[in-house]
Amino acid sequence: MVRGNDDDALAWGGDDDPTLDVGATTDPDAAPAALPEGYSAVGKGSENVGRIRQDGSVAMPGERAPMGNALLITLGIIGGIYLLYAIGWLIGGLRLQGQAAYLVTDVMYQGSFWLAVLAPPLWFATVFLLTIGSKPWVRVVWLVAGVALLLPWPFVLIGAVGR
Known part of the structure; x- marks a missing residue:
């Protein structure tokens, strides 16, 4: 898919980096922001970013794992x-x-x-x-x-x- 010239002015290399999506949505029904292993969120709202586990579930900060x-x-x-x-x-x-x-x-x-x-x-x-x-x-x-x-x-x- 080829973008038009208007879209090129708004795009930047690395826009698909998941660390850039921190706090981007204000919709309360949206899925919580989470990053895969190896990424770390920085900046405003980074303390509210969860981790994506290997099984695909999301672990949010402050959420305790059940006892083994x-x-x-x-x-x-x-x-x-x-x-x-x-x-x-x-x-x-x-x-x-x-x-x-x-x-x-x-x-x-x-x-x-x-x-x-x-x-x-x-x-x-x-x-x-x-x-x-x-x-x-x-x-x-x-x-x-x-x-x-x-x-x-x-x-x-x-x-x-x-x-």
Whole structure:
């Protein structure tokens, strides 16, 4: 197809470059601006440009990818450990209740007891909420650190039956 002379004055070499189409449309029903891999948008509106995935779908900025199966299983296992830790703090703390009466008042013991029981679920929820926008490995590292820090020592040392 041969263009006319009027069209030649409005054309420039490289007009088909997809990076030039950033923010060109004002139609709200139009498809979102997206670039294939290897291209980067610059200028006004470049932060709203998505990426075209290999399967043809468009990933927009701020759009989170769903969690993978391995991460879901890891979160389930660590969540189960935290639940067992809360139960361990409950059992271990109840076993120590009679012996702690010689060291601290009952009010102080009850406050610290319930704080210890609630610490594992609170740590899990806090890490989960504060690491929503970060990489999955960051969330797993903080959860594993909590597994090491929140070990229910009364249950580990005395056990469920005691001596």
